[in-house]
Amino acid sequence: MARDSTWSRWGTGLVLPLVLLLTWEAIGAMLQSPRTPVPTKIIAAAGVLIASGDLPLAILQSLGRVFGGLMVAVAIALPLGLAMGNSRAVERNVDPVVETFRPIAAIAILPLAILWLGTGTAAAVMIVAYAAFFPLIVNTVAGAKNVHPTLLQAAATMGLSRFTIIRTVVIPAALPSIFVGLRIALAVGWTAIVAAELAVGAKAGGGGSGGIGQMMFIFYAYSIELNRIIVCMIAVGLIALVLDRGLRALMRASMPWVKS
Amino acid sequence: MTSAWLRHAGSAGVYLRTMAVFIGVWWLIALWTANPILLPTPPVVLDAAIGLARDLELFHHAGISLGRMVISITLASLLAVPLGLAMGLSPRFERIVDPTIEVLRPISGIAWIPLALFIFGIGNALPVFIMTYAAFFPIVLGTVLGVRTVDRRLIDAARTMGVPQRTIVTRVVIPAALPSLLVALRVGVALSWTAVVAAELIGAPSGLGYGVEWYRELLMTPQVMSFIAMIGVIGYICDAGVRWLNRHFTPWAAAR
Numbered sequence: 120m121a122r123d124s125t126w127s128r129w130g131t132g133l134v135l136p137l138v139l140l141l142t143w144e145a146i147g148a149m150l151q152s153p154r155t156p157v158p159t160k161i162i163a164a165a166g167v168l169i170a171s172g173d174l175p176l177a178i179l180q181s182l183g184r185v186f187g188g189l190m191v192a193v194a195i196a197l198p199l200g201l202a203m204g205n206s207r208a209v210e211r212n213v214d215p216v217v218e219t220f221r222p223i224a225a226i227a228i229l230p231l232a233i234l235w236l237g238t239g240t241a242a243a244v245m246i247v248a249y250a251a252f253f254p255l256i257v258n259t260v261a262g263a264k265n266v267h268p269t270l271l272q273a274a275a276t277m278g279l280s281r282f283t284i285i286r287t288v289v290i291p292a293a294l295p296s297i298f299v300g301l302r303i304a305l306a307v308g309w310t311a312i313v314a315a316e317l318a319v320g321a322k323a324g325g326g327g328s329g330g331i332g333q334m335m336f337i338f339y340a341y342s343i344e345l346n347r348i349i350v351c352m353i354a355v356g357l358i359a360l361v362l363d364r365g366l367r368a369l370m371r372a373s374m375p376w377v378k379s
Numbered sequence: 380m381t382s383a384w385l386r387h388a389g390s391a392g393v394y395l396r397t398m399a400v401f402i403g404v405w406w407l408i409a410l411w412t413a414n415p416i417l418l419p420t421p422p423v424v425l426d427a428a429i430g431l432a433r434d435l436e437l438f439h440h441a442g443i444s445l446g447r448m449v450i451s452i453t454l455a456s457l458l459a460v461p462l463g464l465a466m467g468l469s470p471r472f473e474r475i476v477d478p479t480i481e482v483l484r485p486i487s488g489i490a491w492i493p494l495a496l497f498i499f500g501i502g503n504a505l506p507v508f509i510m511t512y513a514a515f516f517p518i519v520l521g522t523v524l525g526v527r528t529v530d531r532r533l534i535d536a537a538r539t540m541g542v543p544q545r546t547i548v549t550r551v552v553i554p555a556a557l558p559s560l561l562v563a564l565r566v567g568v569a570l571s572w573t574a575v576v577a578a579e580l581i582g583a584p585s586g587l588g589y590g591v592e593w594y595r596e597l598l599m600t601p602q603v604m605s606f607i608a609m610i611g612v613i614g615y616i617c618d619a620g621v622r623w624l625n626r627h628f629t630p631w632a633a634a635r
Contacts, residue, residue, distance in 0.1 A: 131471070131474045131475055132474055132475070132477065132478035133478065134475060135475050135476060135478070135479050136478060136479050136482065139479065211390075211393050212393065212396075212397050213397070214397075215393065215394040215397040215398055216397055216398070216401050219398065219611070220611070222610075222611045222612075222614035222615040222618065223607060223608075223610055223611035223614065224572065224573040224576045224577075224610060224614065225573070226489075226573060226576045226577040226580060226588070227576045227587075227588070227591060227606075227607050227610045227611075228607065229580065230580075230591050230592055230594075230595035230603055230607075231595075231600075231603060231604070231607065233595065234416070234417065234595060234598075234600065234603070235417060309487075310487040310489055310573075313487060313489050313490050314489040314492075314577040317489065317492055317493065317577075317581060318577065318580050318581055318592075335490070335493045336493055338493065339493035339494075339496055339497060343497070345494065345497060348493050348494050348497075349494065351490070351493075352486050352490045352491065352494065353486070355485075355486055355487065355490040356482075356483075356484075356485035356486035356487075356490070357485070359485040359486075359487065360485045363485075
């Protein structure tokens with residue numbers, strides 16, 4: 120089999136998307152309905168939304184909430200996970216609560232969050248924190264438990280205190296696993312924020328708390344602009360991709376010894 | 380055998396003790412806030428759950444959500460498994476299809492809700508579409524991965540013995556890819572269960588997500604909590620079911 124150059128590889132990959140886009144455009148042109156979204160109109164809509172600053176602002180609002188929620192989740196899950204990974208007693212006693220709530224999807228908590236915290240940023244942050252908590256804690260516990268026993272024994276032999284062992288041995292050894300948890304947490308957090316903002320938009324009658332999810336809902340419910348909805352969907356996908364790749368690059372740069 | 384039973388009994392005891400502490404703390408906070416709409420006490424919630432269960436309302440909505448999930452997972456598998464097999468077996472086909480999948484994959488199912496609402500309206504089609512979409516990607520990727528990790532020697536051996544291509548696929552490739560496929564199915568089920576709640580919360584006239592939101596609007600918090608608990612219970616049962624499939628059909632790989 121002849122080895123393909125990168126260019127022909129890209130070429131083959133581009134064929135199907137191009138065919139699909141052209142078919143889409145052609146069908147749209149045949150329908151001649153002004154509302155039918157077609158690729159060219161979507162690009163135009165993207166230009167308008169970016170130039171007006173609406174889309175970047177909404178994305179920043181949503182990202183801010185994701186990072187806020189992530190901070191809360193990290194602040195709770197990291198110490199708790201390390202304690203659970205290091206002490207069998209703590210793990211046995213705390214794990215039931217974690218395992219009981221883990222199957223409950225973050226979105227299901229949303230009505231409670233709205234009830235407790237209103238339809239603003241606080242409820243959205245809570246949803247992200249809840250969604251991000253579980254992958255973080257599961258991976259922190261796994262990482263802390265998988266530290267090579269020889270390392271722990273060596274540290275204990277040298278008379279280090281338990282706290283020092285956790286700080287200097289367990290955390291560095293668990294870091295790759297914690298990063299995996301962080302990556303999953305970021306992905307589910309981003310999905311959760313879109314869902315939360317959508318639902319808040321749908322249920323609070325569009326009471327403007329902003330964010331990309333809410334923006335989509337307004338385009339659906341009030342102005343019926345399908346082209347703009349699709350622009351938002353593409354933006355949601357792009358941000359998800361950028362977040363994931365960014366975190367992976369950060370992981371590779373900060374922990375070159377880990378194979379991803 | 381007896382020691383295993385003792386261990387089970389012991390961990391059940393720890394579980395009950397921890398949950399008793401949790402419920403105690405919740406009760407104290409509820410008494411302290413003294414606001415039954417914000418945080419009802421545990422007995423009030425239990426009472427509401429029993430009432431909803433007795434009316435069969437809880438099971439009615441759970442059945443609807445579960446039915447939608449079964450349909451969606453079936454649809455997603457019917458689409459994704461053959462596609463994944465084809466992609467795993469033919470590098471050229473994969474090169475043609477993969478970029479399209481990778482472009483769509485980061486767009487979460489939930490982000491499709493507004494467009495899907497416009498296309499399908501409020502009803503059954505919306506949650507089924509969103510869940511099928513959500514479950515599709517992990518199943519495709521899991522199938523491709525499964526086919527990719529099939530031991531080449533097995534295929535070569537079968538080919539040497541003159542086994543036709545079709546039989547190789549059904550007798551060698553699929554069984555060898557099964558563990559990876561079932562792991563992917565587990566992810567797919569989890570993702571689609573999350574998606575159904577979101578989809579029902581926003582755009583369906585029935586189902587558990589709808590129940591949660593309906594009772595929130597009525598400010599009947601005990602009922603809201605009962606429905607949330609039911610979402611957790613069904614989510615847990617589905618996951619346990621897929622794990623059972625894993626153990627049952629691929630016992631050699633389930634040891635992990």
